[in-house]
Amino acid sequence: MADIIHPESEGDLQAQIEEVEALSSIYGDEWCVIDEASRIFCIKVSNDLEEPKLTACLQIILPPDYPSASPPIYQINAAWLRGPERAKLANSLEDLYVEHVGESILYLWVEQIREFLVEKSQSSETVDQPEKVNMTAEEDVDDDEDIPDFRTFKLSTENAHLFIDQGNDEESPPIKHGTTITDRRSTFQPHLAPVVTPRQVKMVLETLYENKKIASATHNIYAYRIYCEDKHSFLQDCEDDGETAAGGRLLHLLQILDVRNVMVVVSRWYGGILLGPDRFKHINNCARNILVEEGYTASMDETAKSGAKTKKPKTKKTK
Numbered sequence: 001m002a003d004i005i006h007p008e009s010e011g012d013l014q015a016q017i018e019e020v021e022a023l024s025s026i027y028g029d030e031w032c033v034i035d036e037a038s039r040i041f042c043i044k045v046s047n048d049l050e051e052p053k054l055t056a057c058l059q060i061i062l063p064p065d066y067p068s069a070s071p072p073i074y075q076i077n078a079a080w081l082r083g084p085e086r087a088k089l090a091n092s093l094e095d096l097y098v099e100h101v102g103e104s105i106l107y108l109w110v111e112q113i114r115e116f117l118v119e120k121s122q123s124s125e126t127v128d129q130p131e132k133v134n135m136t137a138e139e140d141v142d143d144d145e146d147i148p149d150f151r152t153f154k155l156s157t158e159n160a161h162l163f164i165d166q167g168n169d170e171e172s173p174p175i176k177h178g179t180t181i182t183d184r185r186s187t188f189q190p191h192l193a194p195v196v197t198p199r200q201v202k203m204v205l206e207t208l209y210e211n212k213k214i215a216s217a218t219h220n221i222y223a224y225r226i227y228c229e230d231k232h233s234f235l236q237d238c239e240d241d242g243e244t245a246a247g248g249r250l251l252h253l254l255q256i257l258d259v260r261n262v263m264v265v266v267s268r269w270y271g272g273i274l275l276g277p278d279r280f281k282h283i284n285n286c287a288r289n290i291l292v293e294e295g296y297t298a299s300m301d302e303t304a305k306s307g308a309k310t311k312k313p314k315t316k317k318t319k
Contacts (some may be wrong), residue, residue: 016062017103019104026107030085039063045110055119067104067152071097076113079242083220089116090202093096112310172203173263178290181282185224186270190286192294196236197261204263217267219243221283224263234260243268246283253284257297264290 016039018117019057024031027043031114046052054076063070089112096108107158176295180291191214201224209215223238236254238247250264264287269277290299 012065012068015067015104017190017247019067019192020108020273023106023110027110034059043110045112045113045117047121053079053121054080056117057111058113059104068102072109073104074109075237083205085120087209088207089113092116099272128179137192172207173200173312175204175207176290176294178286178293181286183278183282184273184275186268186273186282187271188282188286189267190290191265191267192296193263194261196226196261201237202265202312204265208265214267216269218244220244220265221250221268222263222265223247225251225254225260227260235278242278242281249280250283250287253287257288257291259291260297262291262296 014315018031020041021270023043024033030044032042032044034042040060041062042057042059044055044057046055057212059075061073068071074093076086081089092112093109096112097105099110173193173195175191175193178192180187180189182188182218191208191284193200195201195204205222208220214220221239221241223241224236226235227233230234236251238251240247246266250266253263254262266283266286268283288297
């Protein structure tokens with residue numbers, strides 16, 4: 001089977017090399033090679049090169065069969081980019097891919113993002129220091145705060161084929177909403193949905209952001225784990241949404257509990273009083289509670305008594 005794919009892969013690899021060389025020449029220091037062997041790159045995009053007001057970091061993984069058969073795997077990091085706007089930008093990138101399927105698409109994507117930033121910066125909704133509008137000032141933020149943590153991003157590389165659109169016939173998963181936790185006027189609420197494909201992850205986020213209250217949350221932190229039966233491995237990722245390190249902690253919780261095929265989102269509405277490390281405790285407690293309530297993991301008492309780990313898994317995670 002590898003012999004059948006090999007010729008096409010060589011053509012795709014050459015196209016990728018040429019595209020990367022062109023982008024490096026065009027964007028200079030804005031273009032960054034993260035892992036050449038794994039085809040992982042990123043580019044910092046701003047609305048204006050001389051006086052940037054808005055910036056975003058586009059992270060990219062190029063699958064072996066890009067551009068002939070698969071789109072790039074991407075993630076946009078920008079603390080100011082909120083739910084409805086994030087979905088709008090993502091849809092515009094996907095529309096561009098559909099229009100130019102089979103062609104090199106990264107330059108068009110970068111310029112589409114830049115155009116989006118220009119429109120945003122010119123709108124009346126733009127505020128001073130927009131990069132920090134959904135930060136809670138719980139901690140000082142370094143200038144390179146938007147630079148991604150690729151330790152989690154690389155987890156997706158070996159499962160890149162799963163990001164290929166598998167059709168539009170998937171139904172949006174049901175979403176459960178958990179009990180809120182309130183502390184010093186900050187409110188935390190968990191949401192949970194079963195997911196088995198990356199497309200369903202996107203559908204869950206889009207559904208949640210249709211709710212105005214959830215869309216207006218200061219942060220919507222999420223993490224998911226999908227078990228790939230054919231590879232006996234996990235496809236997993238997380239998002240801080242401006243609450244630095246919260247997404248990684250949430251994903252770590254899902255790993256410790258060994259849950260699978262599930263996505264947890266925790267919304268936080270900031271109340272104006274800093275919580276310090278307590279905010280991470282509330283985020284993870286929210287997530288743990290809804291996982292227990294929905295039967296994805298045994299309660300702590302049951303775990304201690306019986307050693308039960310999860311509701312569904314029949315096989316253990318392979319490393």
